[in-house]
Each structure stands twice: as C-alpha cells, then as structure tokens.
Amino acid sequence: MKDNYDINNYTYDMDRCIGCKGCVWVDHVYMPGVRYGVKCPSNAYKLFDGYAPMGREKIGKALLEGRIDYTPEYLDVMYMCQLCGACDAGCKRNLDLEPLSVLESLRVKAVKDGKGPMPAHKKVAQNIAEKGNRYGAAEKRSGWITKDTKISDKADMVYFPGCSASYVEKGIAQATGKILNKAGINFMTLGDKDTCCGHPVATSGMLDEAKAIARKNIDILKATGATTLVTSCAECYNTWKVIYPKMLSKNFADMGYQVIHLVEVVSKLVNEGKFTFSKPMNIRAAYHDPCRMARQGEPWVEWEGTRGQWGILTPKKEYRRGTFGVYQQPRDILNKIQGLDLVEMPRMKENAFCCGAGGGVMDAYPDFAMWAATERLTEVQSVAAEAVISACPYCKKVFNEASKANNMNIKAYDITEIILACM
Amino acid sequence: MGIPQEAYKAMEDIVGSQYITDDQVIAQAYVGRLGHGKDTGIDLEMNVPPAVIVLPRTTKEVQGILKIAHRYKINYVPASSFWISHCAPKRPNSIVLDLKRMNDLEIDEENMCAICGPGVIFSQLQEEAIKRGMYTTTPGGGSQVSVVANHINWGLSPLNYRNGVPGRRVLGGEWVLPDGELLRIGSMSTSDDPFWGEGPGPDLRGLLRGWIGWFGAMGVVTKLAVKLLPFHDEGLKPVGISPHTTLQFPEKKRIRWYNFVMPTRESLVECMYDIGKAEIAAALTKVPQQWRYIAKAGCREDFWEGWNTNEARKSINNIHICRVMLVGYASEEQLEYEERVLMDIMDSYGAKLGRTRQSDNSWIKNADSATMWMMTGAYTSVQVTVDTVDCGVKGGEGLAREKPAFTPPLMDDYGEPGWFQVSEIGHMGYIEFLQYWDPNPNQENLYKKDEWNYIKVPTLDAEWGMFNAFNMYASPMNLTGKAYGPECRKWFEKVKAEFDPDKISNDPIPWDVDEYVDKVDWVNKEDYINRDWSKG
Numbered sequence A: 001m002k003d004n005y006d007i008n009n010y011t012y013d014m015d016r017c018i019g020c021k022g023c024v025w026v027d028h029v030y031m032p033g034v035r036y037g038v039k040c041p042s043n044a045y046k047l048f049d050g051y052a053p054m055g056r057e058k059i060g061k062a063l064l065e066g067r068i069d070y071t072p073e074y075l076d077v078m079y080m081c082q083l084c085g086a087c088d089a090g091c092k093r094n095l096d097l098e099p100l101s102v103l104e105s106l107r108v109k110a111v112k113d114g115k116g117p118m119p120a121h122k123k124v125a126q127n128i129a130e131k132g133n134r135y136g137a138a139e140k141r142s143g144w145i146t147k148d149t150k151i152s153d154k155a156d157m158v159y160f161p162g163c164s165a166s167y168v169e170k171g172i173a174q175a176t177g178k179i180l181n182k183a184g185i186n187f188m189t190l191g192d193k194d195t196c197c198g199h200p201v202a203t204s205g206m207l208d209e210a211k212a213i214a215r216k217n218i219d220i221l222k223a224t225g226a227t228t229l230v231t232s233c234a235e236c237y238n239t240w241k242v243i244y245p246k247m248l249s250k251n252f253a254d255m256g257y258q259v260i261h262l263v264e265v266v267s268k269l270v271n272e273g274k275f276t277f278s279k280p281m282n283i284r285a286a287y288h289d290p291c292r293m294a295r296q297g298e299p300w301v302e303w304e305g306t307r308g309q310w311g312i313l314t315p316k317k318e319y320r321r322g323t324f325g326v327y328q329q330p331r332d333i334l335n336k337i338q339g340l341d342l343v344e345m346p347r348m349k350e351n352a353f354c355c356g357a358g359g360g361v362m363d364a365y366p367d368f369a370m371w372a373a374t375e376r377l378t379e380v381q382s383v384a385a386e387a388v389i390s391a392c393p394y395c396k397k398v399f400n401e402a403s404k405a406n407n408m409n410i411k412a413y414d415i416t417e418i419i420l421a422c423m
Numbered sequence B: 001m002g003i004p005q006e007a008y009k010a011m012e013d014i015v016g017s018q019y020i021t022d023d024q025v026i027a028q029a030y031v032g033r034l035g036h037g038k039d040t041g042i043d044l045e046m047n048v049p050p051a052v053i054v055l056p057r058t059t060k061e062v063q064g065i066l067k068i069a070h071r072y073k074i075n076y077v078p079a080s081s082f083w084i085s086h087c088a089p090k091r092p093n094s095i096v097l098d099l100k101r102m103n104d105l106e107i108d109e110e111n112m113c114a115i116c117g118p119g120v121i122f123s124q125l126q127e128e129a130i131k132r133g134m135y136t137t138t139p140g141g142g143s144q145v146s147v148v149a150n151h152i153n154w155g156l157s158p159l160n161y162r163n164g165v166p167g168r169r170v171l172g173g174e175w176v177l178p179d180g181e182l183l184r185i186g187s188m189s190t191s192d193d194p195f196w197g198e199g200p201g202p203d204l205r206g207l208l209r210g211w212i213g214w215f216g217a218m219g220v221v222t223k224l225a226v227k228l229l230p231f232h233d234e235g236l237k238p239v240g241i242s243p244h245t246t247l248q249f250p251e252k253k254r255i256r257w258y259n260f261v262m263p264t265r266e267s268l269v270e271c272m273y274d275i276g277k278a279e280i281a282a283a284l285t286k287v288p289q290q291w292r293y294i295a296k297a298g299c300r301e302d303f304w305e306g307w308n309t310n311e312a313r314k315s316i317n318n319i320h321i322c323r324v325m326l327v328g329y330a331s332e333e334q335l336e337y338e339e340r341v342l343m344d345i346m347d348s349y350g351a352k353l354g355r356t357r358q359s360d361n362s363w364i365k366n367a368d369s370a371t372m373w374m375m376t377g378a379y380t381s382v383q384v385t386v387d388t389v390d391c392g393v394k395g396g397e398g399l400a401r402e403k404p405a406f407t408p409p410l411m412d413d414y415g416e417p418g419w420f421q422v423s424e425i426g427h428m429g430y431i432e433f434l435q436y437w438d439p440n441p442n443q444e445n446l447y448k449k450d451e452w453n454y455i456k457v458p459t460l461d462a463e464w465g466m467f468n469a470f471n472m473y474a475s476p477m478n479l480t481g482k483a484y485g486p487e488c489r490k491w492f493e494k495v496k497a498e499f500d501p502d503k504i505s506n507d508p509i510p511w512d513v514d515e516y517v518d519k520v521d522w523v524n525k526e527d528y529i530n531r532d533w534s535k536g
C-alpha cells in the first residue's frame, strides 16, 4: 500500500519543479497588480525564495540528497507555512505536480527523523492526546449546546463542531445547530465520544498519532450508523474528506461516509427556494475563502501506479487541482441576504490569501499568523468593506484579533452567524 | 567558504539584517534548476549555491552592494524573476541580488509609458496598462517574468508583430554599472520624465542590449521606462476557476482571435507577408502542432494519448495553423475593416477559418510557458533566429531533418519545423526551435541533448548563415553565426573588459557554455569550437 506521506514518493515532483512561481503569484489571468499579486503568505512575509514553495522543494531535495542537514532555519522553512495549498492549485494550473504533498511529507520526515514538529505543536498534540481538544481544556466538549437546540439521539447526519466551535467560538456551533433545526434537518452529535479531528497533529507531521485519531474517529462515526458528517469548520471538513483517506491510502469515495459543510447544506436549500432570509443585514462585506474547503476541498482520490518514460503515469492519475472546491455556495447564500453588499477581494477563490492561522502557524509562529491576517484585512479595506465573512472559526478568530491589534475596525464573522442573524 | 565578513557586514548595513542571509539552507533555493536551461548540462553541472543572498530595495542600495562586491572582487548575480538558469551562480562564493523588493511601478498615462522596478512582472504591468486602455507585450516566456529583465535581454511574443521588438520600447533607465557607478540612459539621462526616449549625445541604450542583452554580465538595471501602446478600452474579463481561467473578450467587437488552417506551409508564410503588407492585425503566429495537443489535454497522459497517434504524426505536414489577432484599437469599425481585409487575404490562399475561442489565456496577460514542461518534464529552445520568416522556416526545416539523430533522448515531434511568427508588421521573421526530453538521469545518451543544444544547432546555423540570437548566451561564443561572425564575440569581450575587467558581474556569462564544453569529453573541440568561422 502506498504511503501518501512518504517524501520518497515525491522526489519527481521536487525535481521537476521548474521555478515558474505559479505557486507564488496570483493566477495571471486574475493578477490584480503589484499590490496583492502574491498569494503565498509565507513568501510574502519572508521574502527569500527559501520561504516560497519552489524554494522549499529544492531545500527538501538538498536534505534528501545529503547536501544540507537539519538546522533551526530548515525547520523554520518547513513550518513557517500555512499549508494553505495556494501553491498547489497554482502549480496544477499548468503542471501535473504535487507541491502540497511535498510540503506535508517533508514535515512527516522531520518528525520521523526526530527533528520536528516545533515545540508548540508538541504541546497541542499532547493536549489532544490527554484532553481530546487542542486547547487542553478540561471542560466538556458539549458546552456549546443550548437548551433550545434540538439534537436527535439518532440521525443520518452527525454534526461535528470541532475544537474551536466547541470551546472558543461557541456561537458558530450554536448557530449551526439552529440553522439545521430551522431547515428541518435531523442531526445528532458524537456525544461524549466527540473529540478533536486531529488536524493539528496531522499537519505538524505526526503521522502515526494522526492516523490513530483518524481510525478512532471513523469507528465512532460508523458506530452511530450515520452516513453524513456536517461541519462548520473548514479544517475538520478537510480532515475528514482529504486527510483521513489520504493517510489511510483510500479513496474518499470508499470511506463509507459523506462530509459536507453547513454552507453546502444551506446553499442547496436556498437555491431550491426552501430556505429564505427574513431579516436584512446592512453591511458591505467581503467573503474570505477558507483554504481547507475552498481550493483544498476536493475529496481525496487515491492513486497508485508507476511512472514511465516522459514521466507518464500508469494508470492515469486524477489530480485535485482545486477546481471543484466550495467557492460558490457561500456566495450564493450571502447574495440572497437583503442589504448585504458582497464584494470580492483582489485575491479570491483559489487565489485567496490564507488568514494566516493554518498549518500550525498560529501555534508556532503567532507573529507571522497575525501579520498574514493583517495583510488580508488590508485587502478587505482595499475594497471598502467593513466586514469579512469566513466559513471557518480559525479565520474568524485571527481576523478579529488582527483587527483589534491594529485598530482596523473590521469585524470578522462566521457565515453561520450571518445566516442565523438573517433567518 | 563564504565572503569576507566585513563585506557581509557592510552589505547588512546597507539593506538591514532582515534582507540579507548567508544561511546555507536558504542558499539551496537559489541553486538554479529553474526556467530556461533547466536540466541542461550547465544547470546540472555548473550551478552552485550562493554564499549570500541580498534583497535590495533601492537603486542606492544596489549601488552600495555592487561597490562592495567590486572592492572585494566578489562575483554577483542579478536576478529579477529567475526564469532562466543564468540567474544561478556558477562561481563559488557569489552574491545573488534577488531584486523582488524593487517592485515600484509608475504609469504615465498621458505619455503612455511605465517606469518599472525589476521586481514588477508582466501580468502586473499588463493589468495596470489594460485598465487604462493601453498594453505591453507579454513575452511568450511568461507573464511571471520581470518587465525589466525581459526588456533588457530578450522580449519576444506574437504581440511584437504590432508593438515592435522590445529594444525599441525602452525609453530610459537607471543602470548600475558593474563597479557600482550609476548610469542613466535614454531620456532618463537628463530627467525623470522618460516619455520620449532620447537623451542628448550618443545613446547608451544600445550598450545595454542590441538584439539580445547581457544576462546579468553588465551590472544591474534598477529602473526601466518602457513604452505602453494603445489598446482598446473595453477591458478583458477574467473568468473561470483554475486550471480553466481565461480572459473573456468584450462583447463589442474590439478584439478577436482567428485560427486559419492553411493549405500548405508555404501559404502560411506567404499569408503572413500579405497581412503585414496590408498593415492590419495585432498578432500573427504559427501554432506548432504539439501545442494544440497540449491545449486539448487535461494532463500529461491525455497529451500522450493524443500525440501517439497517426493523426498527430501526419498533422505536422498536413495541418498548418495561422493564428491572427485583430484589435479594433480605435473602434469596432476598425476591427470590421481589418477582418474584411484578413478574410480577403486568407480566401486568396484557400484558408479555412476554424473554430476559435474568443478569449485569451496565452498571449495578452497570461502566458503559460510552464506548460512547455507538461509533455516530458524537460524543455529548452535551441534556436531563436531573427531574419525573414522564410529564412526561419528554412532553418527550422533543416533542423527538423537533423534532429532524428538526437531522438531520443529528445522527444519525437515528428519533424515539427519550429514555431515561427512575424514581428514589426511583417518586416521581421522569427523562429524558435523547441525541444523536449525526459530528464531522468538513467536515460541512455542523455548527454546528446546537450550536444544538440550547445554544439550541433549553432554549428548548423553557422554553416547555413543563420543568425541565431540564442548563440549569444546558449552556445560557445565562437559559434555566433556567419552573418555576424566572431566579431560579435569580440564586441562582447571588449565591452566587458572595459566595464567589468575583473569579471565580477555574473561571471562566466556569456562565456558559460564555452567553459562548460571545454570541460566535457563528448565535444569535438577542433571541429566545433576552434574553427575559424570567419573563413566560412
């Protein structure tokens, strides 16, 4: 069985990187100009090419070939990256290469070699191992549940709120529950078996630990008999839909469950006229595409085969190029809300600039995360929006913190809160 | 290893510690293996990591760095967007000047020009220009290349049919000479207002580049004023999600592509002359067959399914596609007029108009040169001849006859005689001969692709009397073509000796190939390198 996180499976991809920087620049068709022309947060923050995807690939290759060894700078290079996947979609616009898998696998190698992850990641992993949540919180995970939220004991759909909405951004979980109630959709939760999806463990490269979490969570879900998992968090969404099957070397289609984000549920109903908004919201807002369900939202497609002359793959591989991510659904919803003036930022959809919080950056490099969030908020300002709406609790949190720290007077919302306020 | 500590410290004082590093992990990101020349012998065997990478912000900072390099005799490599392996150091202990922070862009709408720092790339300039009803020539090399680096070195694209070759579009600039002295050229020699292009006295723009430039071997250009040309004012609308993104043409008839299938290669050449004589059109190019198959493919395997067919093999001699772009610069009526003229010309050759998408994702703002690697994982062009188009076609057909001896390791392109187009309203022809190979080091006879690139093609050019501009930087300097002969090399040597006697500006460019072939054992040096081509 192929190990999708073994860097030796990606030496071709590293070697055939051609330095075109499709991974760094916004798609030239959408290029907005000099300002906001770069979509890789890491290379926008640290300008040396070592902090760009193609630089990382060359550095990783140098490590594999013994030309360099692990150093503190090497670890910074590998971990000062949100794993936001902007590079991956950009590269695959023209080429059949896998830069994101390279970046992830280099982290896995660092952990296997006893050099990674960063201390802050180890702490988060320890919290998850000991308390079942990334914060190490001792409280029950179900603290978000209000009396007026109807949760079934048995249903075909499980709501998986994730750590952030369970402990920090509880309003998102509460809104999700109420929206599902209003839509008349029965749902259950994993009850006292609900724990972290393992996203921070997987992205920090701790593959064995992440696999164990995956197996446990999949078994828990199966035991409920439910076939659909709904999330309100882009990271959980991606973990169940992409990371679990990728770690277990399986097609998502063979995992035996469906994963949907709340916006997919609501947009379908909205487009069918079965969900309407009765209250207006008078704001000018920009929608921020969360990386993990937008350009990285396509389900994992397993491939195993050989590479022959001219680099031809047998059998043919189906690439996840970021084309079919969740882009339009949130826009469809927001466009239906009276008074909400939805504007696009220069970097949008597959070219969106990450909020800064992903890939373990918020834990290990909080200054960098805040810088990236601030950079994104200047983009919100550039289109004269007063608010930014995302579909991931981590984006909301880091945006609000950055706005406050810089007196930017921009409010960040989660889309669930907007839906709730207007229904 | 490394450069003197004092030199490092002095540069650090200039740019600040955040913008300089000698970290050898970061240095690995700058070892080459990118852009044009990737996977050639030079890329694999000569490129070394730099000792220091420095990111200057201003002309003054560049001057300071070059003065230090000059004082300590440290080799340096200027690099703007790294789309050619000449940006990688070939000497140990070199400094790379990564110029990406120098991304100031000023548009002078009234005088139709832009002043660019080397960190500005074409799609950025094109966005600003199109917004204002103007445009520039995005080179085929890609939207991601530096406006400055491309204008001073190369600069080819079908858009040059109307806009002229890039040397003519440089109005002025700031040029830090190899020793750090600042030279202002063109109309920027007297003021900051470059609208016209001429300065008093002899014009030193010709020293910066003739047909082709110095590839970093003559200091650093820190600012360039380039012409913008009038476009239509309806804009282009970006649509789609990656990888299917494109610029949709406006509904008003202000810009149109036309793909004609010509009955013969001769008629393809002849119609180009006629279109030029009629002084219509904005771009005019042949479409090589493998590009059509790339455009249809969703992935490499799709390409090969299409290419490994008799239909593809036959297409080389049976299908001749002429792609024409018309722009109604002034009005829809202009486009309608040009369309009538174009149709008359094409009818007279019995051309058939094929289905053509009215959008652009390959020449105006986006240019996907990366897709050249899609077929085999390695690519380079060996010949860029600028002459008449029939001369180019003759050369291309000749090379196509010789190429089978080098195939494999080169990919079999069934005798495709290259990509040709006309520039400057038909006054200039252009051909580029492209090769693709599998760079897997286990391939047998892989060295033969270098023999073909560095030796065989330039030798044939010299024998056939073709001016191959590539020879200026991609083959031994002696093989510069009969028409221009060894004198061209001497000019390079004299100018270099005058301005950079210590050879610290991107050494050994432009003599890197000479140095490389001298070292390797598969070259017959007597025949190829040491022959006196001036004697024919």
Ligand SMILES: Cc1cc2nc3c(=O)[nH]c(=O)nc-3n(C[C@H](O)[C@H](O)[C@H](O)COP(=O)(O)OP(=O)(O)OC[C@H]3O[C@@H](n4cnc5c(N)ncnc54)[C@H](O)[C@@H]3O)c2cc1C
Pocket: B035, B036, B037, B077, B078, B079, B080, B081, B082, B083, B084, B086, B087, B099, B118, B139, B140, B141, B142, B144, B145, B146, B147, B148, B149, B150, B153, B154, B155, B156, B157, B214, B215, B216, B217, B218, B219, B220, B221, B222, B369, B370, B372, B379, B506
């Ligand atoms: C697939 C492919 C297709 C191509 N097709 C075309 C084409 O159709 N038309 C075309 O014009 N080119 C083409 N090229 C060639 C080439 O890549 C471009 O000309 C490109 O402009 C060179 O790279 P760059 O602009 O990124 O500049 P860089 O790579 O940064 O530099 C180019 C050279 O100039 C030097 N340099 C860089 N900046 C400065 C500066 N500020 N001052 C002084 N010297 C400097 C560098 O040392 C280097 O030698 C193609 C390349 C590829 C890979």
Ligand code: SF4
Pocket: A016, A017, A018, A019, A020, A021, A022, A023, A024, A053, A054, A087, A090, A091, A092, A095, A097, A099, B370
């Ligand atoms: S887009 Fe892909 S091939 Fe191009 S530089 Fe980035 S990783 Fe390399």
Ligand code: SF4
Pocket: A023, A039, A040, A041, A042, A043, A051, A052, A053, A080, A081, A082, A083, A084, A085, A086, A087, A088, A103, A354
């Ligand atoms: S994943 Fe995001 S931050 Fe990391 S290299 Fe790619 S684009 Fe940059």
